[in-house]
Amino acid sequence: MNLIELGIEKGIIKFDEEQNFITYIQQNKKRNYNNPEEKVQAETFLTLVLIYGYPEKRIKQFVSVQMGSETKEADLIVYNDDDCHSTHILVECKKEDLTDQQFNIAVDQAYSYAVAEGAKYVWTTSRIKNQYYEVPTEKPKSRIEIPDIPQYGIDKLAPYKYVKGGFSQLDNQTNIVSEPNEKNTQKFFELQVVSESELTKIFIQSHQALWGGGQRNPSVAFDELDKLIFCKIWDEKHPRKTGEPYDFQIFRDEDPEDLLKRVKAIYAIGEKEAPEVFKDGITLTAQETLTIVKYFQRINLNKTDLDSKGKAFETFMGSYFRGDFGQYFTPRPIVKFIVDSLPITHKARVLDTSCGSGGFLLYALDKVREQASEYYDVIKDEKDHYKHWHDFAEKNLFGIEINDQIARTAKMNMIIHDDGHTNVIASDGLVTDEEMQANSKNKEFKYNSFDYIITNPPFGSSIKQTEKAYMHNYSLSKKEIDWLNPKDTKETIRDSQSTEVLFIEQCYKFLVEGGYLAVVIPDGILTNSSMQYVRDNIEEMYRIVAVVSMPQTAFSATGAGVKSSVMFLRKHKAKQTEKINNQKNKLKIDLKIENKYIKTIDAWDKEKTVAIKELERLAKLNNPNAPKKDITALIKDDKTTLQQQFTEKVNLLKEEMTEKYFEAKQNLLDDYPIFMAIAEDIGYDATGRETKTNELVEIGTELQKFITHINKTEK
Template sequence: MSSEEIILEDNQLVCILTNKHKKATSQEKSIQSIIRMLNEEYDFDLKNIDRDVNITFTDPDTGKVKKQKIEVVIYEENSKRNQEDITRIGIVQDEKIKDNDNKKGVTITLENALAALDNCEFGLWTNGNDLKYLQKEDDEYNFDFKFSDLADIPGYGETIEDLDRADRSNSRKPANDSLIKVFKRSHDYIYGNEGRKKDAFWQLLYLIFCKLYDEKRRFICIEKGESYRRKFWVGIKEKNSDAGRKNVAKRIKDIFEELKQEGTFSDVFDGNEAIDLTDKGIAFIAGELAKYSFLDATVDVKGMAYETIVSNTLKQEAGQFFTPRNIVKAMVEMLNPNENTRVLDPACGSGGFLVLVLDHVRKQIAKKMYPDLEDVLLAEKFNTYEVNEKVRQYAETNIFGFDFDPDLKKAARMNMVMAGDGHANIFHVNSLAYPKWEHPSEIEKINLAINNSLAKMKDIDSNYTNDARGKFDMIFTNPPFGAKVKVEQEIAEKYFLSKYSDAPEILFIEACYDFLKPGGKMAIVLPDGILGNPNTFPVREWILENFKILASVDLPVEAFLPQVGVQASLLFLEKKTDLDKNIAHESDEDYDVFMAIAEKLGKDRRGNPVYIRDEEGAEMLFTIENKYVSTSKDGTQEVKSRVEKQKMVDDDLPKIVSAFLSNSK
């Protein structure tokens, strides 16, 4: 990666095809997204893609020659790139244009363009949110063309018959923001067309889980020695007829009933859940989801897509605000858990910390199993059966999450299954009340899970309590804080620190201390008041007496905006052993503490991205080689790359992580 001194004005981007500066309108961003999608997901080479191409045609009514601009076209390989060489087209409109617009909608633009191109059978239309695929076919009765809605269009070297095979198992690997758009499009469809505004989120998740379960059946089939044949699929035109939609709906509902009984998924559901969408709705969303392989998508891609939906539903309903991914990633990387680390988040929300711990350890496992592979070829192994088995075993044994909100418990379990299992140890419990609570059955489940983990990891100690206290090697958490969050007096008074405050964030520090093993480490988000206010001085004294301070990272006020404005820091602590405490009492402690200030987190107060600028304030461009793996129909893999000039978000956290790890060696 290298930077170039090219002045890029605000609200500009560089086209990956032409390297020209373009105004970053919604239409232009969508053009760039479609080009990346066609290149990386559909495997069309950039040299065969062009943009803003004028085609000519004769108006059948007037006989006059007219022109139409096509935003994205794909030419036949090694052709002269003439109009007759165009094989695919993409019409890209502004986000405000609807698909039925009488001037720029699907019919007047895409159908017209396809009719004008002799050798182009397939095209797409998008406004950045909606995405329509069409096929042009001869209409023998009217001596004209007819246009059929498709669930997808063929990629490079594919035919429409390839897409229509029920046994097709190599779904597309989502690139850039494709999965986010699919999730959002599906959620908006349920919300707007199915009359299910209250449970659109859950209905979408049920369908996502059907897709995940169907993909995971590959591994179930391997264990049973059976051949895998997918059940979650939609015929390329199946959603166009009542009979076809009925068949899709039956397949999907059958999968849902099956997965609710299957071991991996059964404890995610209560058993009485149902997919209550119309056949048309199920067919539409299944068609959207079926295009992609969720297992092969990176955790970042899946996590961003999942959290986009969660952020628009559970967060608003529960008044909860979760930790931004770059902060979570930095905290996990700084403590660097491995496959022998038992991890807890006692306020896990939708599972953001636990998912990234799982991903962090997955990469270590894959590297150990495939030491000769690097980069994208190693990433291709992240979801092999062998890696998945080790990841599943680690997660089932070593990853734990507690949350007070039962809906968030379910959301976290679903998030963990999407990331690679480990959902079984997500519990609905008030961590501050543990080990006592008004739901004793849940406490029993926690204690049983902990004892199973101790037995598998062979680290049972006779001095341990027979519950979760004193059992964890690491804790990652962002506890609830603020004046609105109250802790019942009966719960608060069990903590020593309640003498100074009953604020949940302060009591959580002591609760985390109780959950950690001696020598265990924690990374916690805390409001700056704890670390600086005179009235919390006794709290800081208690922290210093019971923990070693490993690091402190000050965050800017933008960290949690636009959801909530709070000045916070990341504190990294190590629970002292009895020996550590004795040494500290006998002599003055003297050790180094890593301290850093993060001035930029890659976004402004409104949540808009902030990019690296030069000394004169101009946004800088970086030349980046994006590598990806192309898989042919016969399963052959090839590493391809795409060089782009991109802006880079201005985020200090990766530099802080690097400095901390260097100092820790």
């Protein structure tokens, strides 16, 4: 039961049938509940009565306040007496979607009303953010910010508001006070579990407060917010006795500098415990730190529902990263389809070589968490349930992200989902495993060690040999020997190669034999004739399991219009790769011998040479006194024609040989079924708006069965 429901049950408020209007029964005032401010006002009124214990008869709403020659309206006034003559607390309510600047204006407004009314305390609330002040009795009436307003019957203000094991205001909607505080004892509060929408607003509004509409780079603001959220989560996890206060909150009679020191002390612990996360120090001012603490101090990030937390953070990241960083996000339906299709368990080692903000890793974690519920009761077997999925997160889940800021975001995303962050590293995903281990100090990033790789590598960018020394490490960065060109006998390094192509080979190196790669690739790899060598390499390295075509609009909402597919591949055993390679090489040699390819080319070349010499002889015969250069000029066009005819014949023969090769290869190599599907509607349109159909659900169900069959029958 929440506050609104309890208020109805106790006869404090009532609604019309359509829930369009709320009536405050004590004052018999009917208000429009569709007004965003009214929703905040209703909860604030009920908080004063049901949580803080103030009698209804001592609370008035929509009170006229005389400000000089103007008459204003205070949202709520709490009085010291039953006759409502002596003002105790003045409350100003604002809608939830409020910028920090607008909230500060509301604070100024409320304080001026409080001074005019002779109130002792001021509370300004948007529900997302709360600020409390004590108004001194003597002049000048300078503001004194306090952790909370007093509860009913309390004369002395508490030094802080939130303690471990404190009063659970709305946790699971229990322990709500409905009677005045007769013992005159201060109640401290436990941190609150909040909804997905509320948490999203907290993330967005706190980031906007740091960004300041352009005073700070949004990217820097995001980093600094990251650090404070790390501190918040760290503080919640820090062991403390029941009744001890949390550090990530405002204390009474404290300077903002004191708060900053306390937050930095939390951060210093994090720097020692998780140096890969806590790298750069906090650069925020004391006032900025205070602003963010006000947004987060009341909420319990660790106990807020994991799915709600994840969705809230994802929505926030989407609103921030949309644009320049859109490429780091794979749409949720595609991520879910890939993870659901693979038989990932808590014992599997899972890697994303281009993890971005960690979407694939989080879905893999959620999958294993759901599996834990199949074996253990969440409540009765809490420790075993937790160990099942948490060990997977801590020891078996890995991510690589080239952008240091995005890597930190992925770590934070993992922390919000309760750990696993230590195995996300900031690194170029294409360097060798040894270099990754050396740079990250994480020895787990080893070739031939991962069971599953789930990834969406960056499209369209190229790695140049002149820029990256590791190009020579990749077979796919080398120009393949043309088996139909007798003069082409050695490999050379390409000037450049696309990142998505190199990642296909890098993933092969990281996988164990029999391990699975699920990768989003541009369709050009599958269809362009110039990419045939890539497809040849794929069939040597992998057993092609499935190709699922995505609609053209799959990545439109993130700013990418490249037509793409998801390819599922299973790494061959080394012997199988060698066997395929040998079979193909032998086939090429046999075809050239059977078709007398070299002899035919040589014969045509001799014919061409003889024909050219005949042209020279006739030209000299007809022009006996002409110098050699004139003879060359005379036969130039005819010589070019002969060369073109020779080239056309050779190219035609090459095409015939290539066709014979592919036809023979089809019969030669081991035949196996490949799962093929085309998804036209995957749950959203080009703008990202949800549609009613998601064909990936049904495709994924069938693909799961197909992969299960492969695992049983193809050893």
